[in-house]
Amino acid sequence: MNTPSPTPTVILEANKSTGEQPVELFIVDEHTENYLALQAGGDFDRGLLTGALGGIGGCAMLGLGLLGAIQGMFDITCMTFSIGIPLFLAPFLWETLRPLPLPILFNRRTQEIYFDHDGELFHTPWDGIIAVSNEFQIVGAQIGSIQNASLEIRVWKFEEPETALMVSLGAPFGKSLALQKGFWEYIRSYMNNGPYFDEHGNHSESDTFVKSQLAVRFKMSDSFKHTLARIKQAKKDAGGKNYLSGSDFAMLILEPMFYPMARIQEFTYSIAKRRSRNRWPSLVTERLKANGPTTRLVDLECEKGEGAE
Template sequence: MAVSDLIQQARARFGQASSVLLRADQPTGEKPWEMFVTDEHTEHYLALKAGGDTDRGMITGVLGGSGVMLFVVVIFIAFFAQRWDLVPSMLWICIPMLLIPFYWETRRPLPLPILFNRRTREVYFDQDGLLFHTPWDGIQALAGEFLMVGPHTGGMRNASLEILVRRLGEPDNALLVSLGPPMGKTLQMQKGFWEWLRAYMDNGPWFDENGQRSDSDAYVKEMLSAHMKPTGFLAYQRQRIAEKKAANDGKNYLEWTDTVLYLGHLLFYPMDWLQEFTYNVAKRRSRNRWPRIVTERLQSDGPTTRLIDLERERGLDV
C-alpha cells in the first residue's frame, strides 16, 4: 500500500529530524519493550490507554480516604472518651465525602482504549463515538523524533509513535492516532514498543525478550509487573523488609527509612485503594460504549471477519 498523503504530511512535521515508517511485517531490529501504556493484555486482545483521565478516581481516593481515616480517629476518640454521640454526626460527614465524588467520577465515561484484536488482526479506535479501524496486516505507522526547548529544561528529545486508522464506512476519513504520550521517549524506545506490538499480534502473550514465540509468558509477565499500582507499594515495602531480615540471619536490621516508607504507604493505602477501585468501576462502565461489531469480535467465539472485509462487501473503496 502506498504511503498516504496524511503520513507524508505527518512526516514533514519532523523536518530534518529522524523519522521512520513502520510495518507489521518489517522488524526494526530492536528488542520488544513495553512503554507503560498497557491497560489490558489478554490472549485475544491488547488494550492501550488512549490518554486523558489517567488520574480518574483521585478525588474519590483523597476525599473518601480522608473520610475513612477521620472516621477511624473519631471511633478511637469515642472509645477512650466514651463519646459515642460523635459517631452518628461524623457519619453524616464521612459518607458524603466518599459517595458524592465516587458517583461523579464513575458516571463520567473514560476514554476508550486503543484495541489490538489478535483474533481478527485489526486495530480499533474510538473518537467521540465514531469508530475508526485498520487491519494489522498492511498497517501504516510513523515514528519520529522532535526537540522541545524550554527555559529550564533546555533541549529535550522526544519521539512519537502514530498509526493510521480510517473511519468505519468512510475510508477516506482518516486520522493518525498516537500510541501513548511521546514525552521522554526516544526513537529507539518507540521502535522497541512497535516490536512489542508485532510480537503480541504474531504470538499473543507468549514471546521472549527477542520477540520470538515462547511456550511461556514469563517475559511478558515480567515486563507488565513493572506496572506497580499505588496499592502495590505497601506489599513491595513489606517484601523488602522481609528480604533484609532474611539476609541478616533473621535479625531485623531496619533503617529509619524503611519504617517511614512502610508507615507512609500504610497511611495512604485506603486512598490508593479507593482510587483504583473507582477507576476500575469507571472503566467497566465505559466498556459498554463499544459498538457490538467490536465487542463480539473480542470474544473467544466471536466473528473473525475484519471490518475492512465488511466494507469491501459493501463496495467501499478501501
C-alpha cells in the same frame, strides 16, 4: 523559548522487525488472549479524588464513628458517618459515572485495530499496517535538551474510508526512538506471535515475560509490599547489624496509612473502565469475544460496497 529539532521519519512495519526487544511503556491497560488495549486520552489518574477523600477523610471519619459507638457516644457516630459516607460516595459516583476515554484496541483474533474518536468508530486492518515514528528534541534554557519520539498509526472511519486520522500510541514526551521501536515490537509480537511471547518476541506458551513487563508499572497499593521486601533484603545484607534507616522507618509508618487511598483509587478506576466498555458498538464488542465473528470491519465494508453495486 523551546524549539523542536526535527529528524528524519522512521517507518515501522507489521511484518518487519525493528531490531529492538519488546518493551511495554506503561500504557497497556489490558493484555488478554483476544485483544490488547492501550490507554488513550488521559484520565490515567481517575479515582484519585475518591481515594483521597474516601480513603483518607472517609476512613478517618468512619473510624471516629466506630470509636464513638464503642464508647456509647452515638451522636458522634451519627455525625461522623453522615460526613464520612458522602466523602466517599460523592466523588465515587462522579468519577465512575463520567465515561473514560475508550482505549486503542488491537484485536488479535480478527487482526485489526479499533479507535473511538468523539463517538465515531475508526479502524484499520493489521495486515500491511505501518507506524510512523519521529524523533525530536525540545531545547530550553531551563530544561536543557529533552529527547522525544512519537509513534503514530493511521486509521479510517468505518463506512467512510475517505476520512482518516493519525493516532498517537501514547505521548511522545520523554521517549527515545529506541523505546518507541521496542514498544512497536511489543505490539508486533502480540499481534503476530501472541498472545504471549518471550524477550525476543517469539511465541511462548508461558506468560512470564509479558507479566514481567506489565509488573514494572508502579502501583501505589504495592508500595508497602516493596518496602517490606527492601527492608528484608537490607536485613539479610547487614548480617544482623542495624539495617533499618530513618526513611525506611518513616515508610513503614506512612505507607499503611495511604494504602486505603491507593486501593480505593484502583477500584474506582476499574469500575469506570468497566462502565466505559459499553460505549463500544456491538460490531466491536462481539469481535472481542473468544467465540465472536472473525470477519474484519474492512471486510464488512467491502461486502456492503459490493451489495450496493
